[in-house]
Amino acid sequence: EDQVTQSPEALRLQEGESSSLNCSYTVSGLRGLFWYRQDPGKGPEFLFTLYSAGEEKEKERLKATLTKKESFLHITAPKPEDSATYLCAAKPRFETSGSRLTFGEGTQLTVNP
Amino acid sequence: DAGVIQSPRHEVTEMGQEVTLRCKPISGHDYLFWYRQTMMRGLELLIYFNNNVPIDDSGMPEDRFSAKMPNASFSTLKIQPSEPRDSAVYFCASIPHLNTGELFFGEGSRLTVL
Numbered sequence: 186e187d188q189v190t191q192s193p194e195a196l197r198l199q200e201g202e203s204s205s206l207n208c209s210y211t212v213s214g215l216r217g218l219f220w221y222r223q224d225p226g227k228g229p230e231f232l233f234t235l236y237s238a239g240e241e242k243e244k245e246r247l248k249a250t251l252t253k254k255e256s257f258l259h260i261t262a263p264k265p266e267d268s269a270t271y272l273c274a275a276k277p278r279f280e281t282s283g284s285r286l287t288f289g290e291g292t293q294l295t296v297n298p
Numbered sequence: 299d300a301g302v303i304q305s306p307r308h309e310v311t312e313m314g315q316e317v318t319l320r321c322k323p324i325s326g327h328d329y330l331f332w333y334r335q336t337m338m339r340g341l342e343l344l345i346y347f348n349n350n351v352p353i354d355d356s357g358m359p360e361d362r363f364s365a366k367m368p369n370a371s372f373s374t375l376k377i378q379p380s381e382p383r384d385s386a387v388y389f390c391a392s393i394p395h396l397n398t399g400e401l402f403f404g405e406g407s408r409l410t411v412l
Contacts (some may be wrong), residue, residue, distance in 0.1 A: 274399065
């Protein structure tokens with residue numbers, strides 16, 4: 186069974202304090218690993234797609250990396266506006282049901298000023 | 299583009315009542331998904347459509363749940379009769395094709411069943 190596990194569940198940082206979020210995945214051949222940001226009362230918003238081990242993507246203070254077993258979302262010098270829940274999702278290569286993504290439970294990030 | 303539009307944003311109902319949630323996908327997106335999000339189970343795919351045709355409804359929890367897509371710009375998710383354990387946030391999402399995992403989500407419908 187495909188599984189995605191995120192850690193930590195919650196993370197509190199001071200503004201400017203860099204850190205990383207972890208996403209461990211077990212899927213039947215990875216087709217893609219996706220990161221989303223979700224603000225309270227909103228739907229998830231797409232951030233990145235990673236396809237192969239060693240790949241990196243960056244956007245402002247965020248950088249996502251991928252290995253064969255996990256992905257990291259690195260947050261450099263975060264600001265309060267980076268506070269949100271970050272979700273990762275995995276898409277298996279040989280899926281039989283279209284675009285079924287397996288989502289992790291998310292990491293709730295709070296950045297204090 | 300206005301994005302994926304869902305209504306109502308909030309619904310409070312009593313057990314046994316019928317609930318209908320609505321979704322308008324982004325124009326030109328051929329795929330529409332209904333997800334449910336709870337604290338206990340996170341985001342779960344309920345059903346998805348391709349060109350208005352239901353493709354995979356294996357995530358629909360029970361026969362009390364049904365979904366339709368009568369045309370390319372409208373879909374409904376119906377729960378009849380509703381139960382307290384159906385309380386969750388229901389999201390609709392759309393994508394132009396399956397070669398992407400970039401789902402465009404609506405803002406969700408928060409359902410509370412008393």
